[in-house]
Amino acid sequence: MALLGIDVGTSGTKTLLIDDQGVTLASATHEYPLSTPRPGWAEQDPHHWWEATQVTIRAVLRQANLPGDAVTGIGLSGQMHGSVFLDDANQVIRPALLWCDQRTAAQCEWITRTVGAERVVELTSNPVLTGFTAPKVVWLRDHEPENYARVRKVLLPKDYIRYKLTGAFATEVSDASGTAMFNVRERRWAGELLDAIHVPQEWMPECFESYVPSAHVSAEAAAATGLKAGTPVVGGGGDQAAGAVGNGIVERGIISSTVGTSGVVFSFSDDPTVDPNLRLHTFCHAVPGKWHQMGVILSAGGSLRWYRDVLAGAEMHVAAAMGVDPYELISQEAKNAPVGCEGLVFLPYLTGERTPHPDPNARGVFFGLTLRHNRCHMARSVLEGVGYAMRDSFEILDEMRVPVREVRASGGGARSLLWRQIQADITGREHVTINVDEGPAFGVALLAGVGTGVWGSVAEACRATIEVVENCAPIAENTAIYNRCYPVYRNLYTSLKDQFAAVAAL
Numbered sequence: 460m461a462l463l464g465i466d467v468g469t470s471g472t473k474t475l476l477i478d479d480q481g482v483t484l485a486s487a488t489h490e491y492p493l494s495t496p497r498p499g500w501a502e503q504d505p506h507h508w509w510e511a512t513q514v515t516i517r518a519v520l521r522q523a524n525l526p527g528d529a530v531t532g533i534g535l536s537g538q539m540h541g542s543v544f545l546d547d548a549n550q551v552i553r554p555a556l557l558w559c560d561q562r563t564a565a566q567c568e569w570i571t572r573t574v575g576a577e578r579v580v581e582l583t584s585n586p587v588l589t590g591f592t593a594p595k596v597v598w599l600r601d602h603e604p605e606n607y608a609r610v611r612k613v614l615l616p617k618d619y620i621r622y623k624l625t626g627a628f629a630t631e632v633s634d635a636s637g638t639a640m641f642n643v644r645e646r647r648w649a650g651e652l653l654d655a656i657h658v659p660q661e662w663m664p665e666c667f668e669s670y671v672p673s674a675h676v677s678a679e680a681a682a683a684t685g686l687k688a689g690t691p692v693v694g695g696g697g698d699q700a701a702g703a704v705g706n707g708i709v710e711r712g713i714i715s716s717t718v719g720t721s722g723v724v725f726s727f728s729d730d731p732t733v734d735p736n737l738r739l740h741t742f743c744h745a746v747p748g749k750w751h752q753m754g755v756i757l758s759a760g761g762s763l764r765w766y767r768d769v770l771a772g773a774e775m776h777v778a779a780a781m782g783v784d785p786y787e788l789i790s791q792e793a794k795n796a797p798v799g800c801e802g803l804v805f806l807p808y809l810t811g812e813r814t815p816h817p818d819p820n821a822r823g824v825f826f827g828l829t830l831r832h833n834r835c836h837m838a839r840s841v842l843e844g845v846g847y848a849m850r851d852s853f854e855i856l857d858e859m860r861v862p863v864r865e866v867r868a869s870g871g872g873a874r875s876l877l878w879r880q881i882q883a884d885i886t887g888r889e890h891v892t893i894n895v896d897e898g899p900a901f902g903v904a905l906l907a908g909v910g911t912g913v914w915g916s917v918a919e920a921c922r923a924t925i926e927v928v929e930n931c932a933p934i935a936e937n938t939a940i941y942n943r944c945y946p947v948y949r950n951l952y953t954s955l956k957d958q959f960a961a962v963a964a965l
Contacts, residue, residue, distance in 0.1 A: 461529045462913070463516070463686075464897075464904030466698060467508050467537030467616045469493060469720050470559065474515035475900035476523050476530070479913050481924025483897060484525070487518035494554065499819065499963075500562040500810065502554035505543050508616060509623045516684040528687040532911035533624070533676070534903025535695035536702075536801065537617030539637040542595040545612040545622075552606050555616065556595045558637075559757055559810045560722075561819035563594035568668045570594060574655045576653040582652050584643035584733050584741040586638075589811065589819045590757075593639035596658055613662045618694060624684075624692055627674035628664040631694030633701070635666050636742035643750070644731045646743055667694040669701075669745035670909040670917060673760070693910035696745035696900045697724050699753060702869065704745050705902030706893060707925040709918045712857070712864040716882060716890060718872025719898075722759025722845055724852035726752045726861050730816045738815040738855050745906060752861065754814035754852025760871050762823070763789070766841050770834075790877050793839035798884070799940045800836045802827040804948050805844030810960075815851050816952055820963040826951055842878050843941075846885035847948040853886050866890050868931070869898065876931070884937035885945070892929045 461484060464475040471490035475481055477793035489511035492610070494502045520527060525661055540558040545551060567587045571579055579587055592613070600607040603847060614622060615638070618630045635648070635869040640658065642649040646666075653660050666672045672691040681688040695701065697719070706715045715725040731750045733741045740753045759767070762861045763786070767775065778785035825840065856863060868890040872878045883890045895901050905920040914920035 460531050460735050461525060462904040462907045463519070463530045463533045463790050464900035464902070464907065465512060465515070465535050465620065466701070466898065466900040466903070467512070467535070467620055468698070469538050469559075469767065472508055472511035472515055473898070473900045474512070475904055476519040477752070477901065477904045479908065480907070481895070485519035486897065487515040487522065487523035489514045490719070493557070494943045497562075501557040501560040501810070503541070503840055504554050504556060505551050505616070505619050508620055512620050512623070516686060517543060520685050527681065530686055530690055532913075533690060534907035534955035535617040535621055535690045535692065535703075535940065536698050536899035536903045537615065537620070537634070539615065539634055539697040539699065540590050540963060541616045542592050542593050542650055543614040543616065544606065544610050545614065546598065546609040547611045547834045549612070549622070552609050553603065553718060556598070558590045560595070561589045561811045563589045563598045564819050566594035566597040570597060570656055574652055579652070580733065580737065581930050582642055582649045583639055584731055585639065586737050586817065587639045588813065588817050590813065591637060591639040593656065593658070597656060599609065610662060612664070614664060618664055621674060621692060622682045624676055625674035626677045629667060629694070630664045631667045631669045631673070631675040631696060631745070632670055632743035633745045634697035637697060637740070640774065643741060643743055669694040669696045670746045670747065670906045671759070672910050693903070693907050695903045695906060696899070697742075699898035700742065700745040700751065701902035701906070703727070703751065704917060704921065705895065705898055705900075706867045707870050707921040708867065709746050709921050713778040713861045713867060714863050715869060716849060717870040718759045718845065718849070718878065718882075719765070719870040720759070720761045722849050722872070724754040724758035724856070728752055728857055729859055732859070733831070734855060734859060739852065745902070750810050752856070754855060754860070756807065756848040757811060757813050758809040758823070759848070760808050762805070762809055762841050762845055765809055766838065770837065784877070789838050790875055792835045793842055794877055796835040796839035798937045799944050800840045801831060802829070803832050803836050803840045804944065804951065805840040805850050806948070806951055807841070807844045815855060818956070818959065820959040821916065821952065822959050822962060824951065824955065842881050843858045844948070846882045847945055849882060850886050850945060851949075853888065864886065869896065880934070883931045883933045884943045887933050887938045889933065890931045891927045894928045895924065
């Protein structure tokens, strides 16, 4: 018996095969490009996701030396908020607009004005933000009316893969929560809002709880992937809710701090509690009848990747010659800079920002550069800038009196001991790691196990497979320095906000 988890990420699709004890049997990732046709735009071709899904499913079956009929359940995860537009022949109309796409500020304003700001929050528990799906639909109407006229279905990225695997149109509550078209409190589509913005409800897929089987692998998909026709596919989860399940964030007091392309601070909740200032998202959890609050930094690991690609050419050349990951060399350089980088502060707003500043115009900044600073300072300042951004979300959770008794670090940022220590020092909170580092793919594999009877509940699945293995406590003297630097970081956005808008207008 094996369970399959598929995570449709921004840089690639990861497929994971585990057994009924939660032990990884095989893992495979297939990358694909991201298109940025204009500043602030981000698109991908959904066909690349399907190609990657086929390649990685076949790869894990081959690695594990298992036949397709050994897989008894499949879970799907993926980048949230993206928009896949299908026509009446179920063909993709245009590239999908992604979660980090910032082109829809005018459409957000129109939806908010049309529905009413207070009513939007009453219906969806969140404001309408540029990354969300609803303004993307309206943008298509406003700027590509010929394409808009062809739309018959609007799917999220993982749900396009569900369609390709099963032929069914379906989603689940955690991913739907990020569309700005979903009633988070009632866990159903917000018909009033859809009507107000003239989006037909029949364009939206049927919505399930995350562990519930939503469809079954079709004969056509079985031939393309090596899976068995009829294998159940559960609802799954948006990448953050799925990753939270994979980190065991299924009870109050355990928080996840995830640094991937984006950065996310994720808090479990028994109730759909909304931040009064709307800085955090309130979405349905992948745990039935539960919710979560989430702070999102749009360019966390994405900032370090930008630094690698744009400013670390020498490190990449040397790393290639040595046969090592260039991030290892960047991290070694960063270690040589002092805590606080002698006043150099980096703002990681390379694709705008979400928490606590929902501002598509925000821009990345190195502030405080002097002749004293070198590459080591710049590398470390990127790591610290992301740490400050993550602290913003912890500060909001404190304001909301959300209990935090354990912080579980995950994502690529957690694999770096230096970056994990920086995050612990900046937040003043111990960060722990767990025995599993497979992210959302592991979480949805667990959901597939719950949906097919391997475990009786999501909490039971997490207790059976997840345990803490390493602790990273804050260093008091480092935290003291960061406590002096953090107010400078926080004030920079306020000081530069108008200039960000002016630069965007250029």
